[in-house]
Amino acid sequence: MECAEVSLLLSEYVDDELDPVTKGLVETHLTACTGCAAELRSLQAYLRAMAGMEKVGAPPNFLAAVHERLEHPSTLERIVRWLFYPLKIKIPMELAGIALATVLLVFTYQAPRRDKVQSLSEISSEIHQSALPAEMKGAALDKAVDDRAASTPRRIELTLLLPVPKTAQPELKRRPSATAPLSDGKLEAGRQKAHEQIPGQPSAVLEGASAAPMNAAKRDESPAPLDSQRAYELIQESVTSLRGTVLPAAPPTGTSERKTILVQIPARSYPRFLESLRRAGLLQKFLEKPAHTEQAAGAEEPLEIRIELIPAE
Amino acid sequence: MDEDQAQAAAKEQEFSWIRAFLNGDGSAFDKLVRCHQDKVFNVCYRMMGEYEEAGDCAQETFVRAYRALKEFRFEARFSTWVLTIAINICRNRLKSLEHRVQMRMVRIDSFSKASEGLSHLEIEDSAPDALAQLTTREQELMLQKTIDGLPGDARTVTVLRDIEGLSYEEIARITGYNPGTVKSKLARARQHLRRKLKGLI
Numbered sequence: 001m002e003c004a005e006v007s008l009l010l011s012e013y014v015d016d017e018l019d020p021v022t023k024g025l026v027e028t029h030l031t032a033c034t035g036c037a038a039e040l041r042s043l044q045a046y047l048r049a050m051a052g053m054e055k056v057g058a059p060p061n062f063l064a065a066v067h068e069r070l071e072h073p074s075t076l077e078r079i080v081r082w083l084f085y086p087l088k089i090k091i092p093m094e095l096a097g098i099a100l101a102t103v104l105l106v107f108t109y110q111a112p113r114r115d116k117v118q119s120l121s122e123i124s125s126e127i128h129q130s131a132l133p134a135e136m137k138g139a140a141l142d143k144a145v146d147d148r149a150a151s152t153p154r155r156i157e158l159t160l161l162l163p164v165p166k167t168a169q170p171e172l173k174r175r176p177s178a179t180a181p182l183s184d185g186k187l188e189a190g191r192q193k194a195h196e197q198i199p200g201q202p203s204a205v206l207e208g209a210s211a212a213p214m215n216a217a218k219r220d221e222s223p224a225p226l227d228s229q230r231a232y233e234l235i236q237e238s239v240t241s242l243r244g245t246v247l248p249a250a251p252p253t254g255t256s257e258r259k260t261i262l263v264q265i266p267a268r269s270y271p272r273f274l275e276s277l278r279r280a281g282l283l284q285k286f287l288e289k290p291a292h293t294e295q296a297a298g299a300e301e302p303l304e305i306r307i308e309l310i311p312a313e
Numbered sequence: 314m315d316e317d318q319a320q321a322a323a324k325e326q327e328f329s330w331i332r333a334f335l336n337g338d339g340s341a342f343d344k345l346v347r348c349h350q351d352k353v354f355n356v357c358y359r360m361m362g363e364y365e366e367a368g369d370c371a372q373e374t375f376v377r378a379y380r381a382l383k384e385f386r387f388e389a390r391f392s393t394w395v396l397t398i399a400i401n402i403c404r405n406r407l408k409s410l411e412h413r414v415q416m417r418m419v420r421i422d423s424f425s426k427a428s429e430g431l432s433h434l435e436i437e438d439s440a441p442d443a444l445a446q447l448t449t450r451e452q453e454l455m456l457q458k459t460i461d462g463l464p465g466d467a468r469t470v471t472v473l474r475d476i477e478g479l480s481y482e483e484i485a486r487i488t489g490y491n492p493g494t495v496k497s498k499l500a501r502a503r504q505h506l507r508r509k510l511k512g513l514i
Contacts, residue, residue, distance in 0.1 A: 011504075017496065052452075057354060058354035062371070063346050070379055
């Protein structure tokens with residue numbers, strides 16, 4: 001028998017818990033191995049020391065203290081007994097703690113969610129009244145909710161379709177992006193509608209000038225065709241007259257198909273800006289009054305408007 | 314044989330007190346408490362390492378025993394049953410006070426920094442009677458602090474076997490471990506303690 005094996009068996013050996021054969025093997029090894037014999041003496045000394053420790057008895061008033069606790073349990077004991085004992089279920093306190101923490105977490109999580117749901121219902125009702133295509137409503141709804149929750153700086157995305165000549169083919173293909181989910185805070189509009197989105201505000205729908213050809217017969221005045229360069233100049237004039245600026249960081253860029261302009265005007269001038277766009281033929285009319293217009297008008301801070309011009313083909 | 318007879322007589326006496334209690338004799342429970350309070354208190358003290366904590370755990374043990382006595386099955390001894398309650402209470406309390414227990418864990422080589430008058434315990438002497446050179450009070454403190462450094466399961470088997478002298482079978486019944494596990498846990502705990510006390514025993 002090896003020393004390592006004997007070392008493991010010494011504990012049972014001193015307690016006389018080994019079977020006779022193993023006990024004999026251990027004893028044979030101990031007579032021949034001074035190291036293991038020393039270890040045995042050390043173990044026996046340890047056991048003597050432990051067994052010799054003072055027996056600390058209960059204090060004289062122990063029984064009275066037990067009776068006191070039986071007759072007047074603490075508040076915590078009463079609560080625990082009231083909660084668990086009638087059920088006859090042994091619920092570890094850890095489990096009870098986890099359950100409590102879960103409930104608290106759910107409540108904490110649900111509180112802002114409830115606010116969001118409330119906002120959702122408000123926005124939903126606003127969007128429901130608009131003329132957005134059905135597939136866009138959900139996306140616009142999510143976007144509006146996210147924007148409201150995020151309380152991002154005041155910025156408006158405006159996508160305008162430039163008027164097309166009367167001779168142009170009114171049959172317009174729907175752009176794939178018109179049904180795509182919103183991305184990067186920009187709302188893509190269909191060819192037949194221009195849609196504006198203000199972060200932190202409900203969305204509203206504007207009927208783009210491109211709708212003019214289809215409705216030309218019903219209108220007294222029909223907008224003249226505009227190219228993107230002319231549209232840019234008109235917008236620039238309008239912004240300047242409203243004491244706004246065309247931001248240098250956003251010159252009319254893009255390909256011949258799409259141009260983007262970033263302007264900044266006083267928020268209160270926003271309705272007048274829209275009106276000037278309408279007069280310029282870039283915007284025919286509101287499908288409905290944008291809910292945010294008055295709010296924007298009441299604000300004093302600068303309002304950024306990102307305008308994307310999509311020329312008709 | 315006499316010891317077995319004494320054990321059997323004690324067991325029967327406990328059973329009769331329990332039956333009396335279940336039949337409405339409240340004083341029978343007091344007899345059970347008086348008979349076992351010292352053993353329970355000592356186990357709690359050695360498990361917790363603090364007198365106040367030990368008193369609280371021991372009282373709680375008998376309070377729970379009082380309420381659960383109607384479920385006693387008259388198989389094991391009352392002492393085994395009540396010690397099972399005491400060990401569970403102590404171990405749960407130790408878990409909840411783990412940070413305090415960790416604070417009390419004292420390395421044997423850091424005893425010189427202890428503030429309880431043990432600054433002279435940096436004993437390099439490996440003579441077998443080094444422990445005997447210490448006063449009884451110092452021995453107690455040193456051994457208790459070493460026990461406090463054990464994890465809960467090792468501490469339980471050490472207290473029940475090496476201090477209380479219970480059999481492996483009783484320890485298995487109290488802790489819920491099988492006897493083989495009790496043996497291995499006890500062997501490892503003893504090795505650990507002897508290593509910590511090296512030079513003193």
